[in-house]
Amino acid sequence: xxxxxxxxxxxxxxxxxxxxxxxxxxxxxxxxxxxxxxxxxxxxxxxxxxxxxxxxxxxxxxxxxxxxxxxxxxxxxxxxxxxxxxxxxxxxxxxxxxxxxxxxxxxxxxxxxxxxxxxxxxxxxxxxxxxxxxxxxxxxxxxxxxxxxxxxxxxxxxxxxxxxxxxxxxxxxxxxxxxxxxxxxxxxxxxxxxxxxxxxxx
Amino acid sequence: xxxxxxxxxxxxxxxxxxxxxxxxxxxxxxxxxxxxxxxxxxxxxxxxxxxxxxxxxxxxxxxxxxxxxxxxxxxxxxxxxxxxxxxxxxxxxxxxxxxxxxxxxxxxxxxxxxxxxxxxxxxxxxxxxxxxxxxxxxxxxxxxxxxxxxxxxxxxxxxxxxxxxxxxxxxxxxxxxxxxxxxxxxxxxxxxxxxxxxxxxx
DNA sequence: AGGTGATTTTGAACAGCGTTCAGTATACTA
DNA sequence: TAGTATACTGAACGCTGTTCAAAATCACCT
Numbered sequence: 001x002x003x004x005x006x007x008x009x010x011x012x013x014x015x016x017x018x019x020x021x022x023x024x025x026x027x028x029x030x031x032x033x034x035x036x037x038x039x040x041x042x043x044x045x046x047x048x049x050x051x052x053x054x055x056x057x058x059x060x061x062x063x064x065x066x067x068x069x070x071x072x073x074x075x076x077x078x079x080x081x082x083x084x085x086x087x088x089x090x091x092x093x094x095x096x097x098x099x100x101x102x103x104x105x106x107x108x109x110x111x112x113x114x115x116x117x118x119x120x121x122x123x124x125x126x127x128x129x130x131x132x133x134x135x136x137x138x139x140x141x142x143x144x145x146x147x148x149x150x151x152x153x154x155x156x157x158x159x160x161x162x163x164x165x166x167x168x169x170x171x172x173x174x175x176x177x178x179x180x181x182x183x184x185x186x187x188x189x190x191x192x193x194x195x196x197x198x199x200x201x202x
Numbered sequence: 203x204x205x206x207x208x209x210x211x212x213x214x215x216x217x218x219x220x221x222x223x224x225x226x227x228x229x230x231x232x233x234x235x236x237x238x239x240x241x242x243x244x245x246x247x248x249x250x251x252x253x254x255x256x257x258x259x260x261x262x263x264x265x266x267x268x269x270x271x272x273x274x275x276x277x278x279x280x281x282x283x284x285x286x287x288x289x290x291x292x293x294x295x296x297x298x299x300x301x302x303x304x305x306x307x308x309x310x311x312x313x314x315x316x317x318x319x320x321x322x323x324x325x326x327x328x329x330x331x332x333x334x335x336x337x338x339x340x341x342x343x344x345x346x347x348x349x350x351x352x353x354x355x356x357x358x359x360x361x362x363x364x365x366x367x368x369x370x371x372x373x374x375x376x377x378x379x380x381x382x383x384x385x386x387x388x389x390x391x392x393x394x395x396x397x398x399x400x401x402x403x404x
Numbered sequence: 405a406g407g408t409g410a411t412t413t414t415g416a417a418c419a420g421c422g423t424t425c426a427g428t429a430t431a432c433t434a
Numbered sequence: 435t436a437g438t439a440t441a442c443t444g445a446a447c448g449c450t451g452t453t454c455a456a457a458a459t460c461a462c463c464t
Contacts, residue, residue: 001433002443004430004431004432004440004442005235005430005431005441012362014400019316023387028314028315029299031291033420033421033422034421034422034423035364035420035422036419040256041415042443043246043443044228044442044443044444045423045443045444046423046424046425046442046443046444047441047442047443049422049423050441050442051223054421054423066232075410090416105311108367108373109307109395110313111233111371113230117372118372118373123375126373127375130375136246147377148415150377150380151380151385151388152218152388152392153370154365154375154376154385154387155361155365155385155388156375156378157320157363157368157393158361158365158368158374158389159357159361159364159365159389160361160364161363161364161368162359162361162362162363162365162367163356163357163360163361163364164361164364165310165364166356166359166363169310169313169319170319170320171310171320171328172356172360173328173332173356174356175349175352177349178349178352178353178356181359182353183353183356183357186353186354186357186358187360187361189394189396190357190392190393190396190397191392191393192394192396193395193396193397193399194391194392194393194396194397194399195392195395195396197395197396197398197399204414206411206413206458206459206460206461207412207459207460235449235450235451236448236450236451236452237451239452245413245414246413246414246415247414247415248411248413248414248415248449248452248453248454249413249414251451251452251453252412252413256451256452257451257452295444
């Protein structure tokens with residue numbers, strides 16, 4: 001009972017990815033399987049393999065969408081003050097991980113066994129995120145050179161990411177009356193305070 | 203052909219965990235399976251289930267060993283200067299993740315579907331790590347209160363952990379002539395510089 | 405030494421997984 | 435309408451974690 005033209009191939013791809021996102025949101029990463037996705041879009045397993053080369057490929061495309069979605073949210077941060085902009089980006093990042101915990105996990109835990117560690121599309125998007133942070137830092141510290149700015153953006157991003165992951169996996173051991181939000185704010189404050197000191201790495 | 207007294211149950215457990223560590227070191231996390239571990243120790247699959255309640259349990263016990271190993275390495279850092287001590291701990295942490303990448307991944311990626319997010323033993327060990335960082339900070343800033351010290355230790359640990367994970371998953375996008383080591387050192391320097399300013403969160 | 409009960413170990417079995425591919429049903433073309 | 439190209443199916447393969455009746459061995463008692 002083969003069919004045809006029920007949907008465009010692009011539509012099918014979209015349906016499959018959307019279904020996959022729903023599945024991992026409801027059942028977790030471990031609940032994702034080709035058979036479930038196929039059933040969800042009303043096709044057989046084999047049909048999925050005409051849309052994606054394999055489950056690995058589907059996961060990478062999921063990550064593409066996730067990162068695209070995250071970047072869009074971050075770029076909506078509209079603050080004139082660069083400090084507020086950095087805090088806003090970090091807040092969005094943390095909120096995103098909380099809203100889509102399984103997609104966020106996939107973003108960092110998925111990797112292929114062979115070949116390149118990251119597909120090019122994904123690399124480009126991550127590069128874009130760093131450039132965005134770089135932009136804030138350039139406004140904050142117009143006199144520092146490119147190298148120092150790149151260093152600082154990676155320090156910032158490492159801290160925010162680490163905080164988000166530790167919190168998300170219950171490894172932050174927050175004392176009473178301390179939230180991950182407190183830590184995020186103070187993390188950025190502390191770093192900027194350190195960089196405001198003229199004496200630091202002239 | 204059942205046997206007995208070939209090994210103590212504790213010996214068997216040890217053999218199984220050691221084999222599992224070797225398997226994931228050689229074949230990656232995805233290569234770990236109950237049948238492989240059973241074959242490696244010369245027993246059948248069923249026998250494994252008298253040592254561990256399931257694969258989940260085995261993974262938690264692996265994490266127990268990994269964290270114990272990591273803590274031992276960190277506690278060997280013997281620096282009188284608290285700043286050097288913090289830098290040393292961070293260096294060890296990063297080096298450990300590089301030496302045992304798959305075990306380190308398991309430590310942060312493994313989680314059970316149900317019940318408690320973390321076994322108690324593991325929680326205790328993580329708590330110990332925070333206390334160790336807290337100790338360094340107490341020597342550095344004897345005048346700040348407990349709450350502020352806990353806040354700072356979590357900021358530090360978040361940064362180091364995030365940096366390590368991003369580097370380890372090729373998501374740090376290091377420019378030429380910049381290493382993860384540079385970032386680690388500057389991360390700590392910057393934070394401490396921020397905290398040295400009297401004006402900050404008195 | 406022989407028997408008996410407790411304990412340890414086996415391995416077949418089950419359901420589910422990713423992946424492949426010969427075959428079938430449909431749509432387009434001539 | 436016949437033929438061809440395309441879309442799709444679903445059984446099959448080898449793998450996975452997990453269970454459990456049966457088998458093999460040990461420890462002990464007579």
